[in-house]
Amino acid sequence: MSLVLDSAAQDLLFREARTANSFSDEPVTEEQVQAIYDLVKYGPTAFNGTPLRITLVRSAEARERLVQHLAEGNQAKTLAAPLVAILSADNEFHEELPRLLPHFPQAKDLFFAERPAREQSSLVNASLQAAYFIVGVRAAGLAAGPMTGADFAGIQKEFLDDDHTPIMVVNIGKPGEDAWFPRSPRLSIDEVITTV
Amino acid sequence: MSLVLDSAAQDLLFREARTANSFSDEPVTEEQVQAIYDLVKYGPTAFNGTPLRITLVRSAEARERLVQHLAEGNQAKTLAAPLVAILSADNEFHEELPRLLPHFPQAKDLFFAERPAREQSSLVNASLQAAYFIVGVRAAGLAAGPMTGADFAGIQKEFLDDDHTPIMVVNIGKPGEDAWFPRSPRLSIDEVITTV
Numbered sequence: 539m540s541l542v543l544d545s546a547a548q549d550l551l552f553r554e555a556r557t558a559n560s561f562s563d564e565p566v567t568e569e570q571v572q573a574i575y576d577l578v579k580y581g582p583t584a585f586n587g588t589p590l591r592i593t594l595v596r597s598a599e600a601r602e603r604l605v606q607h608l609a610e611g612n613q614a615k616t617l618a619a620p621l622v623a624i625l626s627a628d629n630e631f632h633e634e635l636p637r638l639l640p641h642f643p644q645a646k647d648l649f650f651a652e653r654p655a656r657e658q659s660s661l662v663n664a665s666l667q668a669a670y671f672i673v674g675v676r677a678a679g680l681a682a683g684p685m686t687g688a689d690f691a692g693i694q695k696e697f698l699d700d701d702h703t704p705i706m707v708v709n710i711g712k713p714g715e716d717a718w719f720p721r722s723p724r725l726s727i728d729e730v731i732t733t734v
Numbered sequence: 735m736s737l738v739l740d741s742a743a744q745d746l747l748f749r750e751a752r753t754a755n756s757f758s759d760e761p762v763t764e765e766q767v768q769a770i771y772d773l774v775k776y777g778p779t780a781f782n783g784t785p786l787r788i789t790l791v792r793s794a795e796a797r798e799r800l801v802q803h804l805a806e807g808n809q810a811k812t813l814a815a816p817l818v819a820i821l822s823a824d825n826e827f828h829e830e831l832p833r834l835l836p837h838f839p840q841a842k843d844l845f846f847a848e849r850p851a852r853e854q855s856s857l858v859n860a861s862l863q864a865a866y867f868i869v870g871v872r873a874a875g876l877a878a879g880p881m882t883g884a885d886f887a888g889i890q891k892e893f894l895d896d897d898h899t900p901i902m903v904v905n906i907g908k909p910g911e912d913a914w915f916p917r918s919p920r921l922s923i924d925e926v927i928t929t930v
Contacts, residue, residue, distance in 0.1 A: 540769035542875030547743040551869075552776045572923060573736035579920040580748045582868065584882045586918045592927045600930040634925075639918055659882075662901055665858045669777065669865030673747075679738030686780045686855075697930065705858060722782040722835055724775040727768060729830075731788045734796040734893065 551676050556718040558681035559615050561711035566621035566680060574674040581670035585645050586638045589631035589660040590667035593624040593697055603696055608707065609687035619683065620711035624693060625671065626702040627664030629657050657703070664705055675710055681717065683709035747872050752914040754877035755811050757907035762817035762876060770870040777866035781841050782834045785827035785856040786863035789820040789893055799892055804903065805883030815879065816907035820889060821867065822898040823860030825853050853899070860901055871906055877913065879905035 541548065549555075571594065579588070595604050601622060605613040616622055632650035636643035650656045668684075675682040690704045698704060737744065745751075767790065775784070791800050797818060801809040812818055828846035832839035846852045864880075871878040886900045894900060 540763070540766045541773065541873050543743055543746060543773075543873035544740070547739055548773055548873070550739060552773050552866075555776070557778045567736070570736045571927065575923045575927060577737065577739075577744055577748050579926075580751070580917075581865065582753045582878070582880055584880075586920075588921055588926075590926065594927060594929040596929050634921065637919060638921070641915060641918075661857065662861045662882075665861030666865040666868075669862040670748075670869070672778065672862075673866070673869055677737050677739035677744070682778070684778055684780075686858075719837060721776075722837075723833060724782075725784055725830065725834070727771045730775075730784075730786065731767065731771065731790060733790040733792050 550679070551673055555676045556681065556721070558683045558709070558711070558713040558717040559719070560714035560717045561615070561619050561681070561709065562714050564620060564712045566710050570678050570680070574671070574678050577677060578667070578670040578674035581667060583663040583666055584659055585635060585642070585649070587631045587635060587659065587663055588638060588667065589628045590664040590671070591626045591628050591702055592671070593626065595622040595624060604693070604707070607689040607692040607696060608685065612685050612687050615683065616685070616707070616709055619709035621709075623708045623710060624697055624704055625664070625668045625706050625708060626698055626704045627660040628702055629653065629660050630701045631660055632656055661703065661705070668706055672708070675708070680710055681713040685709070746875070747869055751872045752877065752917070754879045754905065754907070754909040754913040755915070756910035756913045757811070757815050757877070757905065758910045760816060760908045762906050766874050766876070770867070770874050773873060774863070774866040774870035777863060779859040779862055780855055781831060781838070781845070783827045783831060783855065783859055784834060784863065785824045786860040786867070787822045787824050787898055788867070789822065791818040791820060800889070800903070803885040803888040803892060804881065808881050808883050811879065812881070812903070812905055815905035817905075819904045819906060820893055820900055821860070821864045821902050821904060822894055822900045823856040824898055825849065825856050826897045827856055828852055857899065857901070864902055868904070871904070876906055877909040881905070
């Protein structure tokens with residue numbers, strides 16, 4: 539009642555959406571990926587830096603290489619998922635700031651001249667965008683299966699470079715049979731929110 | 735067309751939603767905060783760890799203390815915002831894992847016995863939840879004004895403790911006059927997504 543978003547959308551994005559562990563055979567199309575990106579690219583980031591980068595692992599050969607770096611419990615479902623995405627943080631995102639932040643191009647040199655400052659900002663803001671992406675996958679009527687049980691150093695070496703830090707791997711598709719565990723508990727609002 | 739989410743909801747959450755720099759006087763109620771939390775608490779996090787903590791800065795006295803630690807350009811709008819939230823990452827979130835992850839309580843000791851591993855996980859997952867929170871604020875028909883231009887060490891000392899790392903401050907309310915800059919550009923899909 540206090541929300542403006544209609545309840546079907548609430549269910550689609552949060553209440554009924556679940557982390558899927560199995561998927562149907564239905565493919566995830568390029569059109570769906572394009573529509574997801576065209577929606578979630580508007581999610582806010584610091585200085586509009588948008589450091590998230592996405593590697594879609596479509597070929598069977600690349601999928602085999604990826605699962606070598608995943609926790610054993612994540613391998614079979616990742617091999618079977620219609621689409622798999624490696625989400626990473628671009629630590630050199632500041633190079634694009636003059637174009638992304640035309641009213642304040644000097645932000646690039648004022649705040650991000652040093653690599654550690656860039657890495658910190660990139661990690662936080664790519665994580666924000668990873669969440670927007672998960673919401674976007676759900677907005678397409680698909681289930682996401684985000685995973686952090688992985689050898690990320692191995693994934694970085696195999697698929698990325700020194701400037702891109704992987705933050706999660708996401709399986710994407712229509713949910714299959716017995717796709718999820720029972721919903722785990724959440725903290726009560728009093729455990730999360732305090733007022734001063 | 736490739737999305738299931740209706741276009742009014744797309745607009746509300748992403749396409750027409752904007753980072754607000756001014757707000758109306760209309761208050762943000764506890765009922766709205768409760769509704770936002772009850773929606774976005776379901777957003778997925780690693781091991782269901784849900785490390786985000788939220789400090790609502792409601793009193794005038796606390797608001798004055800907060801703005802001392804914000805970049806000068808962020809001070810006036812933060813004093814005037816109907817509600818301000820400090821979002822932080824709980825680096826001791828693992829203490830709740832036996833309750834939050836009842837089917838795998840040993841995750842607490844297997845993966846999070848060491849503080850650096852906890853801090854890294856907490857930062858990424860609290861950032862995911864910060865994005866869910868921003869989406870939730872928009873779902874309530876409110877505008878969010880997330881800010882990272884701040885002395886976070888000062889904010890931590892003033893409002894939090896050594897176990898809670900602030901990641902952003904968010905102004906919340908109905909947008910006021912001239913609430914936003916023109917939309918800044920986004921990267922094209924080919925600059926963000928590659929396929930292997």
